[in-house]
Amino acid sequence: MPTLPPPSARQRRKEARPGELLDAALALFVEKGFAATRVEEVAARAGVSKGTLFLYFPSKEDLFKAVVRETIAGRLDEWNQELDAFEGSSAELLRYGLHSWWERIGMTPASGITKLIMSEARNFPEIAAFYEQEVIEPGDHLLRRVLQHGMDSGEFRPLNLELAVYSLIAPMIFLLMWKHSMAVCLPADKQFDPKAFLDSQIDLLLRGMLATPDAPTERTAP
Amino acid sequence: MPTLPPPSARQRRKEARPGELLDAALALFVEKGFAATRVEEVAARAGVSKGTLFLYFPSKEDLFKAVVRETIAGRLDEWNQELDAFEGSSAELLRYGLHSWWERIGMTPASGITKLIMSEARNFPEIAAFYEQEVIEPGDHLLRRVLQHGMDSGEFRPLNLELAVYSLIAPMIFLLMWKHSMAVCLPADKQFDPKAFLDSQIDLLLRGMLATPDAPTERTAP
Amino acid sequence: MPTLPPPSARQRRKEARPGELLDAALALFVEKGFAATRVEEVAARAGVSKGTLFLYFPSKEDLFKAVVRETIAGRLDEWNQELDAFEGSSAELLRYGLHSWWERIGMTPASGITKLIMSEARNFPEIAAFYEQEVIEPGDHLLRRVLQHGMDSGEFRPLNLELAVYSLIAPMIFLLMWKHSMAVCLPADKQFDPKAFLDSQIDLLLRGMLATPDAPTERTAP
Amino acid sequence: MPTLPPPSARQRRKEARPGELLDAALALFVEKGFAATRVEEVAARAGVSKGTLFLYFPSKEDLFKAVVRETIAGRLDEWNQELDAFEGSSAELLRYGLHSWWERIGMTPASGITKLIMSEARNFPEIAAFYEQEVIEPGDHLLRRVLQHGMDSGEFRPLNLELAVYSLIAPMIFLLMWKHSMAVCLPADKQFDPKAFLDSQIDLLLRGMLATPDAPTERTAP
């Protein structure tokens, strides 16, 4: 089996460039906002010169859009598949879903994208629409499926899906906003543990949603 | 007791200036962010010239700080007093508290301050600290009192106060962020009603917190 | 008769600004071309800062267009009127016209506009079209009238008007190009006197155009 | 006499490179001016990469000088020889000279060099001096010889040589400027035919210069 000639060091760098720039840009846009971030800073953080950035992205705004597009791209497919395959109770499913959201998004740099979009939405309405379409809407759909499934099985009491979904979205978005704003600025003794909060929050919500809320944190025995 | 002569119209305008500028600045900072807002726009929106703004605020940053300070100033005293005087159940108290928060803050332009601070916290850590000290901390304290009271009376089951408080804060902050970011950019059919969401959310949380969650939306009969 | 309050020194400066900037811009654009002229230079030459220039002209390109528009504006009306009132021979009229062109355009800074337009036409086709419409076309028309008049009176032999007109335009444009390019770069001994050239050229052309070319430089005796 | 082995195709291309680059550069400099032309465009038009251009020319300015030098190089020798060999009348000689100028220069891409130099002279005074020395001065000398010859033979009336020469140069330079600026921007109905103009112009000038201007367009019969 013939191997392709190994890409030169330069080639490797070239291919990595856009990614490095996008990482740097995401971090800085999240930290300082779009307007307050200088492209030179982004370039410096990616280890290149200002000019190089413009080799890959035609303008600061295009860089911004690329950051959003790349960070968001197709993140929800995995969950939809997992949902289809999931075999436990709806409560377990919810719990699993939020935990894995934290592991795959909340904990990672990608979490910043939400803060960024919330902060800049009004300056970039197309971006907001894109986020709605690519993240909120599919996420909403996914959560609805979970809740509907729980209601159909009698596990959950009847819920207003439209609103209940936002009860699940709210703590996630709150967590991201908090993490990327207040948490960065407060001393250690004012912090709280995101995972503990998530657990506590799921617990509370499940108690509120289950038809038989006696033992919401454990799977009901057969 | 001699009364002061009534201030002339001009006098009145002059005294109103800072307030008009602060209103304009709040609206624009919330809409576009600090960096992307031009002082000239603020001045124009307040109906004065650029120079005049600098007569009242020595710099754009000082204007920003004044906006935060003025919008926030001592908003929580009222609630603390109401809490002391409240005579209903803790569930009712919570319900009342969140509703009145919506009426007095959430619905008003002051609601923007939270989005603003979340967005700019990392650029202005002192502002974040100020907000923590003036809003979060007292709000946290107030909510703890409510929850503690409910627990003491046996109305609520035992809760981890530290985390439970954030379960109440989360939907509020989510609501503000959403309102000032996504909601502005989405078409009518993608919107949801904030008050309905609040109601539904309180319902859910109360079911989760009450010791006897049978009738969470109504005060338990004697 | 009440006089208007005299404009303040500042007011006076403000009103003079655009004109000063246009003068400076014309000179520099003619000298270095559009692309090679820095707006800061233009501003400096007009005695203001870079920012001030942008107070009056939204962009470098707009400045360029304004230069062309202002320098050209309605220069030919005067000649048309003089032509109507002229009482001498056509030869005298031609001679007078070219001399006064030199006095009013050729000798003045406005002469640079032609060099500028010839040099930049292909980068600014609208400008070229504007020049054609505002200068070439009316000038062409004016010259045709003169030649036609001479032919009608029998003073000139039959001419192909279309081409003959360019025989008059050619030395003018040549003179302007030469003056603003080569002449500036050559030592004194390589120069020639524009007025002497004009005289000699008119002489030559008149000899070529007159029906009785015996005494082209003097009005034919009765 | 042994012949060198024929250069390979690659070799030929390699040797042709500078020429292809010079052609591309001439065309673009003429079209857009020196400052507004990007070296990358020149390279692209010549079918090579940006880096390659700098292999042949150490800088953009050197490229410019090479363009001028190569385009101009020794164009006048031929005419001087033809002049020495010419056997017809001076009028015929002039007519022949201007026609062949049009064929060999005016019609060809080399014609652009004059527009280029006129436009850029003040940014590159050495270039202007070079052009004066290599083109104007020899051309001037050549034309003087023609006119002097005509005066010596009694064919032309006495002329101020210094000025009369520019009467011949003027229409040529005008034609080049026009062709490379206005003509490119104007619609078909505003154009004129260069050769027809040249004919008409020569006719006019000869009538003005000949001692016996009766039949300037035809050689006087013996």
Next chain:
DNA sequence: GATGAATGAGTGTTCATTCAT
């Protein structure tokens, strides 16, 4: 006090030039 003309430091963007491959 109020204005808005003026400033100049700062930033996004371009492009001639270099150099590792």
Next chain:
DNA sequence: AATGAATGAACACTCATTCAT
């Protein structure tokens, strides 16, 4: 020799801030 990725100096344009009126 040829490439094209990378650079950074240069430049158009913005905008917070000043200050003469």
